[in-house]
Amino acid sequence: MFRDPMTLEMTAARRDALCKSPDVHKYDHGHALILSGGPGKTGAARLAARGALRIGAGLVTIGCPHTALAEVAGQVTAIMCRPLDGAPGLTELLEDTRLNALLLGPGLGLGQDTQALVLSALSGKRATVLDADALSRFSRNPETLFDALHETCILTPHAGEFARLFPDIAEKLHAPATTGPAYSKIDATREAAAQAGCVVLLKGPDTVIADPKGRCAINASVYDRAAPWLATAGSGDVLAGFIAGLLARGLTPFDAAATAAWLHTECALSFGPGLIAEDLPEELPSVFRALGV
Ligand SMILES: NC(=O)C1=CN([C@@H]2O[C@H](COP(=O)(O)OP(=O)(O)OC[C@H]3O[C@@H](n4cnc5c(N)ncnc54)[C@H](O)[C@@H]3O)[C@@H](O)[C@H]2O)[C@@H](O)CC1
Ligand SMILES: Nc1ncnc2c1ncn2[C@@H]1O[C@H](COP(=O)(O)OP(=O)(O)O)[C@@H](O)[C@H]1O
Numbered sequence: 001m002f003r004d005p006m007t008l009e010m011t012a013a014r015r016d017a018l019c020k021s022p023d024v025h026k027y028d029h030g031h032a033l034i035l036s037g038g039p040g041k042t043g044a045a046r047l048a049a050r051g052a053l054r055i056g057a058g059l060v061t062i063g064c065p066h067t068a069l070a071e072v073a074g075q076v077t078a079i080m081c082r083p084l085d086g087a088p089g090l091t092e093l094l095e096d097t098r099l100n101a102l103l104l105g106p107g108l109g110l111g112q113d114t115q116a117l118v119l120s121a122l123s124g125k126r127a128t129v130l131d132a133d134a135l136s137r138f139s140r141n142p143e144t145l146f147d148a149l150h151e152t153c154i155l156t157p158h159a160g161e162f163a164r165l166f167p168d169i170a171e172k173l174h175a176p177a178t179t180g181p182a183y184s185k186i187d188a189t190r191e192a193a194a195q196a197g198c199v200v201l202l203k204g205p206d207t208v209i210a211d212p213k214g215r216c217a218i219n220a221s222v223y224d225r226a227a228p229w230l231a232t233a234g235s236g237d238v239l240a241g242f243i244a245g246l247l248a249r250g251l252t253p254f255d256a257a258a259t260a261a262w263l264h265t266e267c268a269l270s271f272g273p274g275l276i277a278e279d280l281p282e283e284l285p286s287v288f289r290a291l292g293v
Pocket of ligand 1: 041042043044045105106107108109132133136158159160161233234235236237
């Protein structure tokens with residue numbers, strides 16, 4: 001069993017991993033690809049992409065259906081966009097091996113296309129974050145997803161998405177304890193990570209991150225780190241983008257998830273009341289400055 005302190009802290013090693021050395025170029029910091037939904041559904045991917053770029057990915061591209069290209073292109077500048085229709089289009093795009101981190105789910109929808117895109121993305125064994133609709137789409141066939149997952153994947157469900165993917169574990173978690181010790185959110189996240197074979201980050205005021213070997217960390221946004229303003233539409237999409245950006249930069253899945261969760265809360269604390277999801281990536285520079293990054 002791992003002996004790391006479970007409550008997340010910004011250790012010197014985590015801080016150092018966020019610094020950039022002076023003699024590198026943008027491709028040394030990785031290229032994250034974030035898939036978007038169609039027209040009217042591009043906001044979540046744009047939020048995530050902004051998070052990935054601000055956290056230091058060298059390049060970020062949004063892949064979106066042709067029909068949504070004008071909508072995306074009209075609202076991003078440093079972020080690039082590429083038209084991409086369906087799983088064959090993704091396979092073609094992924095011939096570029098410099099795309100080293102993927103994020104699928106925010107705003108993607110629950111259609112068949114989402115399942116095909118996820119399976120196509122996973123077949124290349126690249127570091128991949130799956131969030132939102134990329135998880136919910138598999139609620140009726142979670143085994144199809146579990147069979148395709150690999151060890152550089154990260155699942156980032158909220159409680160509702162978690163229950164859709166891991167109904168038996170969620171049932172145990174919510175059952176009243178009749179004998180001690182009670183089955184905890186830590187137990188549930190560890191069991192889910194073991195079942196999925198990859199890192200699972202279960203969101204909430206106390207976000208738990210676990211890997212399949214039982215390593216675990218808690219980002220507790222409570223007491224002096226309480227940040228209830230994070231309960232706002234799109235803040236989870238930004239978190240997924242933070243993780244994808246850190247994966248692009250070469251962090252391990254566990255470290256990317258843990259560091260992103262900690263910074264997410266720090267951004268909310270730094271901004272304070274009135275926060276909306278757009279504010280989170282914009283707060284990173286001052287959080288980085290305070291850390292000496
Ligand atoms: N600005 C944007 O473009 C935004 C787009 N979003 C996208 O909208 C789509 C739907 O996302 P939602 O998360 O709303 O939808 P979900 O499909 O997960 O549905 C939300 C439902 O899940 C249940 N639930 C249980 N526990 C929950 C929890 N802890 N948090 C939230 N819901 C819980 C509730 O019954 C709720 O009605 C996704 O594609 C998402 O990425 C949202 O992230 C919001 C912002
Ligand atoms: N009360 C709270 N205190 C601290 N963080 C919270 C609270 N409620 C939600 N969060 C965080 O906000 C984010 C919400 O993500 P999610 O539910 O996926 O929303 P969305 O789909 O709208 O982006 C998660 O990172 C979660 O941990």
